[in-house]
Amino acid sequence: MPQLPSIDEARATLLAVVRPLEPTNVAVNDALGLVLAEDVSAAHDVPAFANSAMDGFAVRAGQAGQRLRISGESRAGAPYDQTIVDGEAVRISTGAALPAGADGVLQIELVELDGDEAVTLTEAVEPGRNVRDPGTDLRAGAVVLRAGTRIGPAELGVAIGAGRQGVLAAPRPRVAIVTTGDELVEAGAPLQPGQIHDSNGPTLAGLAARAGAEVVGRGHAVDDPEATRAVIAEALDVADVLVLAGGVSVGPHDHVKPALTDLGVEELLWRVALRPGKPTWLGHRGDQLVFGLPGNPVSAYVTFLLFARPALNALQGADATVPRTRATLAVAVPRHPDRDECVRVRRRADGSVEPTGPQGSHVLSSLLGAEALAIVPRGEGDLPAGSDVTLEPV
Template sequence: MIGFDEALAILARSVTALDSEIVPLDQVAGRFIAQDLQARYDAPRCDVSVMDGYAVRANSAGQDRPLQLTSESRPGAPFAGHVAESNAVRIFTGAPVPKGADIVIMQEYAQASGDTVRFSEGWGPARHIRRKGSDFREGERLLAAGARLTPQAIIAAAAADRAELDVAHRPRLALIATGDELVPPGEAHRQPLAQPDTASHAVAALASRMGAELVLHVRGRDDREALATLAAQALEVADCVVVTGGASVGDHDHARPMFAETGMELLFSRIAIKPGKPVWFGKAGSKPVLGLPGNPGSALVTARLFLQPLLAAMQGGDPMAQIATMPLRLGADLEANGSRETFFRASATPQGLVPVSNQVSGAQAVLAEASWLIRRPPHAPAASAGCLVEALPL
């Protein structure tokens, strides 16, 4: 068996990013940008007010005399003149600050009467002005190639004044669930020995979250010839193939043998992690093929650990960034670890991360509670509530 870091490194260097396409801004959510994105101009483009109030010279506002109101400045309709020492300009949030003014006094401190205004004490020292270019400068890189277009990133892309973005193609994913016992959810109650196919639906949801397009989702019985047909079909229509189940070495485990006629090169199999020891990875030509365990808990965890980095890499993203951990506090005691690196499913509580009550690979109900993975090295000692542990979002 190989370690988790070694397996992920093999996967990362074996994947080539897909080509890119130009997509309208309102269709890029969740995609990966293919090129660095630079700002077209300074933001703000000039000094602007961050408050409704009055633009004046600070030295004149402190004098005990009214100032003459000369005009107003609104977003899109600035005051083009110059603010003299005895003048004030009514100004609104987002409006350009007129020349000559060096402070905006909030309207709460103003007493306007006719065409004059005076100010009460307490209006300073804040200037309430956003300076030109204080957000970003023309030509500044706002997004790096490979960045995922989250809602936050889309704000930056729109601020760069881009109506379209160059993004990586969405990976076309084929998903094959293997197992004689599997039936579509909704059918299992009619057959006493049947099990609903839960694992592949979770994997499909994770792949969709990562921007993949599910072009084939099928269940195959434990028959090598039938599965070989599905393998060939999957490679024909998809950029990437994922198989759940059949990853062990029993007489009816055909997940790897089903690709024998495709010339698939096996790059790793069996990893020293828990859950997920049977995970395997290969390439059929240029197309990645990932094998995940059939147990739902194992399938979900290993999809998070391997499929998410794989799909990121296929879209020009950083696969290693997908499994970056952060120190978080434990909200309950955690048992000592065994000989394999372990990823404990955990829920987030006000007290910290709490491992779910059932860590068995086949447990399904507790997965609804799990939102984090706690990463523990081999032979790690027991940890008490309040300790810091390394974790990543599930």
């Protein structure tokens, strides 16, 4: 029997056919969560003018004990429009423009006020005290965000501060989720003998949304060839990516693979040297990507992270994979002789990792509290405590 591909080999086979989506111009206020398809440079210095870091008085540098006449006020958005001379002070608010002639600010707590007429400095003011110079945040012309960056709240603020009204960004990949099996019923529905609630549909939809996708449909196919084909065809009509859960094995009621073949979807690979998730099926129809994930809920979750998540990143022009880290095992972990295993782990206080509990592919609760998937390499016997393992983020 041919050797099954490893996780990384299967991922490489998949990513070789991924073509990033065509970027579009998006209003910056609508760009949260999107991935930049261009570098963003600052159109001007930020701040664009010298301003005060404190509420207080703008003055010319000088010694403590000076009594200065209050000649006006500089407020945020309403600068003082004259030049300060010796013997004068201007009341100033945080963020307000430093008046011409001033070179320092003494905060309100360090002055003695004589009504609204005068102020006495209780400390010396050296040049630059409590002053934010132009460009101390962003310099005009400097690249502040790189293409491939996902726009979070901080990136959004920086882009706006840099003067951008719009950005070039990849659209959200349109993802359809299809679950299969007569045994599945909707959340909360009464369970008849042999039935289970469909946790895969909402869970996979949540993972897709978290990866930056737009979930455009959720369908369910009963164990019937024609019904399965119809549901898949409908999903392929609207999606860039189709994620199926269940029906990809070799049982008499597994109708997904024949339906995909009939609909012109080309198989990239079927089965990976992985536990949980061996019967994973990966394919494409042109630029459309199709993931046939196992039906066991942990298997579906793990294989989505390992394969669908990097593909969604690549479609958006981001780094395909999230950075992996390393850690040591706090306890010995059994190994599979032929397959690498993704063990759901949590961190201990000393930084080592331990399994979250029973690791069966049906034990969805093993994902509760999981901070990573520890990739335990195949082999005989246990992987001893203290061994280094690679961690795939969850």
